[in-house]
Amino acid sequence: MSDISRRQLLGVMAAVPLASALGTDGLERAVKAARRALSLNEAGQQFVPAFFTPAEWRTVRILADLIIPRDERSGSATEAGVPEFMDFTLTDRPGMQPDMRNGLGWLDSFARGRHNTAFADCTVAQQTGLLDEIAWPARARAEVAQGVRFFTMFRDFTASGFWSSKMGVEDLQFMGNTVVPQWTGCSEAALRKLGVSYEEWDRRYAR
Numbered sequence: 001m002s003d004i005s006r007r008q009l010l011g012v013m014a015a016v017p018l019a020s021a022l023g024t025d026g027l028e029r030a031v032k033a034a035r036r037a038l039s040l041n042e043a044g045q046q047f048v049p050a051f052f053t054p055a056e057w058r059t060v061r062i063l064a065d066l067i068i069p070r071d072e073r074s075g076s077a078t079e080a081g082v083p084e085f086m087d088f089t090l091t092d093r094p095g096m097q098p099d100m101r102n103g104l105g106w107l108d109s110f111a112r113g114r115h116n117t118a119f120a121d122c123t124v125a126q127q128t129g130l131l132d133e134i135a136w137p138a139r140a141r142a143e144v145a146q147g148v149r150f151f152t153m154f155r156d157f158t159a160s161g162f163w164s165s166k167m168g169v170e171d172l173q174f175m176g177n178t179v180v181p182q183w184t185g186c187s188e189a190a191l192r193k194l195g196v197s198y199e200e201w202d203r204r205y206a207r
Contacts, residue, residue: 051090051097052083056104059120060086063107066127067158077162085161103150110134110147 049057064077064086077083090097107130111119115126122130134140134147135155191197 047084049083049087051087051100055118055120056101057083057087059104059107059118062120062127063154064158066124066131067155068162077158080162080165082158082161082165085165086157089157099150099153103146103154106146106150110144 052060060083061078064082068077068080068082070076070079074080086100090100108118111117111122111126111130114130115122119127119130131151134144134151137148137152140148185198186194
C-alpha cells in the first residue's frame, strides 16, 4: 500500500459497522465511558473491566494493539482507550457478549493447538502468524471460519473505538467539528491533487 497506510485503511473501514449497530447514543455513551476510564488510569487508579475476565482483558489488549499499534503519528489502540470502549459496549449490549467471549475462547484454543499455550502467552511472531490465518477471509481455510468471523468483528470493534476516540479523531486530522469563521476555498495544492479547479466548476455548472 504505497498511497494509503494500513492505519488509514482501517480508518476508512471503521466507518462503521459497529457504529451502525450501536446507533449514535450507544456510540456516544461508549466513547464517554472510555474517556472516563482513561482519566482513572491517568490518575493512577486501575480500571476494572465489568465484562472481560482478567485473562480475556489481557488478550483483548494485546490483540487490539496488534491491529492498531503505536506509530510515528499517534498512539496504539490501548492508549486510545479501545479495550475500555469495548468493555462498556459489551456491558451495555449483552446481546453482543457471546460472540466476543466465544471468539476469544476460540483464539486461545487455536493458539494452544499450534503452540501449546494461550494466545496472550505466544510470542509476537506466533501471534501474528496465527492472525495471518484468519485476517484475510478470501484466502482463509474453511476450518478457521469461526476465527475469521471473530477477527473481522474484533477488528471492526477496534477500529470503531479508536477512530471515535480523541486520539483517533486527531489521527484522521478530522476537521468537520471545527468552527471555520471564514471559508476561503480549497487550497491550490489540494485542487491540483484532486485534478479540479474552480474555473472548471464554474464553466460546467454555473448558471
